[in-house]
Amino acid sequence: MHFDLLHTDEKSNARAGELHTDHGVIETPIFMPVGTAGSVKGVHQHELKDSVEAQIILGNTYHLFLRPGLEVIEPAGGLHKFMNWDLPILTDSGGYQVYSLSGARKITEEGVRFQSHVDGSYHFFTPERAIDIQRSIGADIIMAFDECTPYPCDYEYAKSSMHMTHRWLKRCFNQFEKNGPKYGFEQALFPIVQGSVYKDLRTESAETIASHDAIGNAIGGLSVGEPDDELYAMTDHVCGILPKEKPRYLMGVGTPVNILECIAMGIDMFDCVMPSRNARHGMLFTSEGIINIKNKKWEKDFSPIDPNGTSYVDTAYSKAYLRHLVRAKENLAIQIATIHNLSFYLWLVKEARKHILAGDFATWKDQMVPKLSNRL
Amino acid sequence: MHFDLLHTDEKSNARAGELHTDHGVIETPIFMPVGTAGSVKGVHQHELKDSVEAQIILGNTYHLFLRPGLEVIEPAGGLHKFMNWDLPILTDSGGYQVYSLSGARKITEEGVRFQSHVDGSYHFFTPERAIDIQRSIGADIIMAFDECTPYPCDYEYAKSSMHMTHRWLKRCFNQFEKNGPKYGFEQALFPIVQGSVYKDLRTESAETIASHDAIGNAIGGLSVGEPDDELYAMTDHVCGILPKEKPRYLMGVGTPVNILECIAMGIDMFDCVMPSRNARHGMLFTSEGIINIKNKKWEKDFSPIDPNGTSYVDTAYSKAYLRHLVRAKENLAIQIATIHNLSFYLWLVKEARKHILAGDFATWKDQMVPKLSNRL
Numbered sequence: 001m002h003f004d005l006l007h008t009d010e011k012s013n014a015r016a017g018e019l020h021t022d023h024g025v026i027e028t029p030i031f032m033p034v035g036t037a038g039s040v041k042g043v044h045q046h047e048l049k050d051s052v053e054a055q056i057i058l059g060n061t062y063h064l065f066l067r068p069g070l071e072v073i074e075p076a077g078g079l080h081k082f083m084n085w086d087l088p089i090l091t092d093s094g095g096y097q098v099y100s101l102s103g104a105r106k107i108t109e110e111g112v113r114f115q116s117h118v119d120g121s122y123h124f125f126t127p128e129r130a131i132d133i134q135r136s137i138g139a140d141i142i143m144a145f146d147e148c149t150p151y152p153c154d155y156e157y158a159k160s161s162m163h164m165t166h167r168w169l170k171r172c173f174n175q176f177e178k179n180g181p182k183y184g185f186e187q188a189l190f191p192i193v194q195g196s197v198y199k200d201l202r203t204e205s206a207e208t209i210a211s212h213d214a215i216g217n218a219i220g221g222l223s224v225g226e227p228d229d230e231l232y233a234m235t236d237h238v239c240g241i242l243p244k245e246k247p248r249y250l251m252g253v254g255t256p257v258n259i260l261e262c263i264a265m266g267i268d269m270f271d272c273v274m275p276s277r278n279a280r281h282g283m284l285f286t287s288e289g290i291i292n293i294k295n296k297k298w299e300k301d302f303s304p305i306d307p308n309g310t311s312y313v314d315t316a317y318s319k320a321y322l323r324h325l326v327r328a329k330e331n332l333a334i335q336i337a338t339i340h341n342l343s344f345y346l347w348l349v350k351e352a353r354k355h356i357l358a359g360d361f362a363t364w365k366d367q368m369v370p371k372l373s374n375r376l
Numbered sequence: 377m378h379f380d381l382l383h384t385d386e387k388s389n390a391r392a393g394e395l396h397t398d399h400g401v402i403e404t405p406i407f408m409p410v411g412t413a414g415s416v417k418g419v420h421q422h423e424l425k426d427s428v429e430a431q432i433i434l435g436n437t438y439h440l441f442l443r444p445g446l447e448v449i450e451p452a453g454g455l456h457k458f459m460n461w462d463l464p465i466l467t468d469s470g471g472y473q474v475y476s477l478s479g480a481r482k483i484t485e486e487g488v489r490f491q492s493h494v495d496g497s498y499h500f501f502t503p504e505r506a507i508d509i510q511r512s513i514g515a516d517i518i519m520a521f522d523e524c525t526p527y528p529c530d531y532e533y534a535k536s537s538m539h540m541t542h543r544w545l546k547r548c549f550n551q552f553e554k555n556g557p558k559y560g561f562e563q564a565l566f567p568i569v570q571g572s573v574y575k576d577l578r579t580e581s582a583e584t585i586a587s588h589d590a591i592g593n594a595i596g597g598l599s600v601g602e603p604d605d606e607l608y609a610m611t612d613h614v615c616g617i618l619p620k621e622k623p624r625y626l627m628g629v630g631t632p633v634n635i636l637e638c639i640a641m642g643i644d645m646f647d648c649v650m651p652s653r654n655a656r657h658g659m660l661f662t663s664e665g666i667i668n669i670k671n672k673k674w675e676k677d678f679s680p681i682d683p684n685g686t687s688y689v690d691t692a693y694s695k696a697y698l699r700h701l702v703r704a705k706e707n708l709a710i711q712i713a714t715i716h717n718l719s720f721y722l723w724l725v726k727e728a729r730k731h732i733l734a735g736d737f738a739t740w741k742d743q744m745v746p747k748l749s750n751r752l
Contacts, residue, residue, distance in 0.1 A: 038700065042707040045692070068675075068700040076678050076696060084692055299444075302452055316421070316460055320452060324414065324444040331418040331710055 001140070001188045001215050003028075003247045011362035013239060013266035016353045019216070019247050021140045022185035023080070023088040026055045028247060028268035029352055031259065031345045032090060034276060037063040038083045041276055042334040043342070045085050051311045052342040053350075056088040056141075058271045061134055062097030066118045070136045078138025078183045090271070091139035092251070093130045096148045096220075107147065109164065127171040131189070135182045143218060144172045144191045151197070151225040158196035165194045166208050173212060190249060192220040193238050197230045206241035216247040216269075223252040223272070232261055239266035256285055256348055256372040260365045263352050275345045279337035282326040285344045289374025291319070293337070298323045305336070311343035377516070377564045377591050379404075379623045387738035389615060389642035392729045395592070395623050397516045398561035399456070399464040402431045404623060404644040405728055407635065407721045408466060410652060413439040414459045417652055418710040419718070421461050427687045428718040429726075432464040432517075434647045437510055438473030442494050446512045454514025454559045466647070467515035468627070469506045472524045472596075483523065485540065503547035507565070511558045519594065520548045520567045527573070527601040534572035541570045542584050549588060566625060568596040569614050573606045582617035592623040592645075599628040599648070608637055615642035632661055632724055632748040636741050639728050651721045655713035658702040661720045665750025667695070669713070674699045681712070687719035 004018045019026040033040045033048065035057045040048055048054045059079055068082075076082035079089055095112070098105055103115035111126030125133075130145035146165040149158050169191050176189045191209045195201030209217055219238050222231050235250060242248050249269035250262050259270055275285060284291040286306045291298070298319040305322055306314040313336045325333035355361040380394045395402040409416045409424065411433045416424055424430045435455055444458075452458035455465055471488070474481055479491035487502030501509075506521035522541040525534050545567050552565045567585045571577030585593050595614050598607050611626060618624055625645035626638050635646055651661060660667040662682045667674070674695040681698055682690040689712045701709035731737040 037704045037706060038697070039704075039706045039708040042711070044689075044708065044711065046688075063704075067704055068696070072676060072696060072700065075676055076694070081678075082694075082697055082700075084694075084697070300448060300451055302458075312422075313420075318452070318458075318460075320444070320448060321414070321458055321460070324448065324458075328413045328415075328439075328443055330413060330415045331707060332415040332420065334707055335418070335420065335711070 001186050007357055009356050009361045012264040014263050014356045014361045016356040021088045029263045029349045031349045032056050032058045032271040033342050034058045034273050036060045042338040051339050053346050059091045061091045061094035066116050074136050088140040090141040091134050091137050093143045093145040095145050127168040128175040131172050131175040138183050141188050144169050146192045148221050149196050153196045162194045162205050188215040190216045190218045192218040194221045202238050206238045217242045218249040220251045223254050235262050236265045257369050275341035276338050279341040280334050285341050289376040291376045293323045310347045311339050313339045377562050383733055385732050385737045388640040390639050390732045390737045392732040397464045405639045405725045406645055407725045408432050408434045408647040409718050410434045410649050412436045418714040427715050429722050435467045437467045437470035441509055442492050450512050464516040466517040467510045467513050469519045469521040471521055503544040504551040507548050507551040514559050517564050520545050522568045524597050525572050529572045538570045538581050564591040566592045566594045568594040570597045578614050582614045593618045594625040596627045599630050611638050612641045633745055651717035652714050655717040656710050661717050665752040667752045669699045686723045687715050689715045
């Protein structure tokens with residue numbers, strides 16, 4: 001796996017690149033739809049390719065480990081074969097969901113003991129185990145096992161947590177080297193910068209992470225409730241330290257505006273549940289602004305969902321029809337809205353890439369940003 | 377609209393025909409997927425065409441009237457345009473749902489007063505109103521407003537209800553003649569035979585219905601809980617009375633076996649929620665038998681959902697993957713299982729038609745029937 005940095009914008013730090021994996025090339029900047037339990041909710045795999053134009057998707061280790069479990073994913077030949085998806089996959093380490101979803105949990109130097117939200121069973125994740133599990137799930141990109149601190153988080157906790165994350169990182173890399181690829185294609189391990197919203201901690205963490213010389217690096221612990229100012233300040237600061245020639249993945253971010261602003265700072269990869277989760281509640285992102293399709297104003301609006309949209313759902317169905325489906329709690333509502341939102345996010349990063357390569361990214365971004373948060 | 381009877385089987389009463397509508401030709405025998413509120417749950421319209429190969433779908437007047445309501449469907453230009461479906465549509469009269477779903481309801485000679493299950497509002501359906509509403513929804517085939525008696529139903533109630541249904545039928549046809557097509561294409565009114573499980577009542581009802589010389593005729597009041605013996609006895613009896621040159625629609629039926637047996641008796645059209653509803657609970661119909669995909673035995677079965685299936689989902693996804701999705705309550709489970717079951721039903725009637733035309737329907741049916749109810 002390797003990253004080719006093709007072009008860096010002159011008026012910002014935005015970059016266009018190519019991440020080469022054994023499952024194909026990812027054109028960056030890229031957005032990765034979240035397929036929590038081996039499915040992007042409401043979207044067939046061929047629709048992800050053909051309508052959303054996803055180039056890589058994300059799976060959640062916590063969910064996949066609990067259900068269907070490695071006892072199913074391993075004999076299937078890994079997640080790609082299990083779910084019939086032959087483009088790249090990235091898995092998180094499971095840490096974030098252990099902290100946010102599980103029942104009782106206890107963090108020690110050794111690892112995290114937690115209770116399944118599915119059946120109440122107890123499990124123990126260590127850095128070593130998180131790497132082995134991800135090897136078995138079989139993602140192309142696997143993530144270090146870290147502690148993702150909440151917001152707000154006091155300085156002392158953030159500092160000691162970060163140091164533990166750094167110690168865990170060494171254990172992750174040791175385990176990663178010990179056991180090779182599981183299914184005959186390359187798997188890369190990305191380490192994660194932590195340090196909450198403290199600049200000095202972020203500096204120390206970014207330098208530590210950079211020292212591992214991994215194929216790519218991630219920034220975690222953001223988009224957890226902090227104001228956008230802090231998100232941007234930390235992202236910009238960390239991008240200044242992480243190596244330029246490696247892809248930078250900002251975990252869990254964010255709104256369309258967040259994505260453009262962070263592309264401008266030098267981020268190459270994003271994932272977020274927002275486009276898919278908000279779709280399920282009738283919130284649509286478009287190039288002209290945000291639509292709450294449940295609003296009465298769309299009741300008799302028979303115009304296309306998004307005349308500028310790139311996916312077939314945008315012109316095949318009207319706003320009034322989608323509004324009806326959302327109100328009637330029809331499954332098709334989720335399907336249409338999710339394809340729309342994800343294809344919009346993919347369009348947005350593709351458009352950003354085009355403007356980076358054309359040299360007018362900063363101008364284009366300044367025109368787009370006010371429109372994106374417009375309420376239609 | 378007209379029906380061409382192409383061939384009748386020599387060893388049974390099975391028939392192959394063509395029902396010509398302004399939205400295209402329907403090849404009979406046919407199964408009509410149920411799109412209750414303007415959507416076949418979990419299936420995009422283009423998937424209904426391309427993967428399920430549906431030729432006509434059904435809409436429920438009760439649901440569509442309550443939500444989104446005629447105030448939305450009319451300005452949309454009717455249901456075809458509202459939902460973006462350009463093949464034929466049939467609507468029921470709303471009667472069945474009024475009896476089974478609504479809150480308080482009162483049946484009088486004039487009509488039925490009922491309370492919406494959506495918002496508790498009160499409404500009054502008369503035969504005239506049911507016809508006007510269906511004209512406005514804009515189906516190609518609209519159904520007479522009748523009382524669908526429950527099972528069991530005592531003889532006297534069944535008799536007086538049937539007589540009221542016959543009086544209502546005259547009012548339906550009067551209203552149907554009074555107001556013409558709403559959107560520039562032909563709409564046909566099908567009357568419905570009632571009479572519960574009483575042969576003499578079914579005789580009287582079938583003769584009354586036949587006397588209206590409608591484009592097609594329906595059999596109602598079956599598949600409401602009676603044993604298969606009674607379903608078959610009534611269907612066979614009524615088919616012997618209804619005119620041969622008109623299509624016969626058996627409402628709400630049924631299992632794959634029911635469908636083959638009733639095709640053998642001379643039924644041309646079917647609708648049923650079973651394939652789509654059972655799909656949502658993980659029950660799959662296949663040419664080798666019935667699969668409960670939630671069963672542990674499929675946990676590590678990585679073979680295709682249905683190697684003989686006609687839809688792409690049958691080979692794109694494995695049994696183990698679908699089982700996982702059903703257990704994890706993923707939306708995609710509904711989507712995959714529904715496309716599978718509906719495409720199986722459509723395959724079944726298409727296959728029946730092929731064998732009717734080839735002259736070996738009875739033999740084929742006798743081979744299929746034992747397999748269809750097999751538990752895999």
